[in-house]
Amino acid sequence: GYKSILSTEVYEQAREIVADFVGADLHDRTVIFGKNTTEAINKLANRLELAPDDVVITSVLEHHSNDLPWRPRALVKYVDRLEDGSLDMDDLYGKLEASWGRVKLVAITGASNVTGFVPPIYDIAELAHQFGARILVDCAQLAPHRTVDMGAVGSPRGLDFVAISGHKMYAPFGVGALIGPRDFFARGEPDQRGGG
Secondary structure, three states, X not given: OHHHHHHHHHHHHHHXXXXXXXXXXXXXXXXXXXXXXHHHHHHHHHHOOOOOOOEEEEEOOOOHHHOOOOOOOOEEEEEOEOOOOOEOHHHHHHHHHHOOOOEEEEEEEOOOOOOOOOOOHHHHHHHHHXXXXXXXXXXXXXXXXXXXXXXXXXXXXXXXXXXXXXHHHOOOOOOEEEEEEHHHHHOOOOOOOOOO
């Protein structure tokens, strides 16, 4: 019916708006809506097919939303902070090097709600990719204040996955998004089955 066609069109336009907001090209990326950043990160955790001896590197600067979903699925290693509250980049490099070949993901905050520090996410992306890992950036705190540009899929400094929450940007409660490579999400089983 007409209302269904209109609703679908508006929903797809919302994907375009979100993709544009984070510098994602919808030809090779997709926007998956959920309730918030927590649900977005959990969706990725469910989809990554992690084994217990796989490594996810995160940091002590994270919100629980970017920590707890990884714990039951993989070996989680935490990058330390420096005395000024910033991320210890030498520790990140050391953890990547020590787990070479086993690191599947670097899951890092775009802006810490713990210390206020804004990590150099594009430098971290380049480092993660050098070690064969993907990167997720929890942009819940970053996106309301800074431009986020995911870059091209496969770019050394590109962000593989970004998670955001609408309510952090004064949108209504109950909406968030996970943005990532279209081909990654085309594989595997859906989280939920049903129509439409």
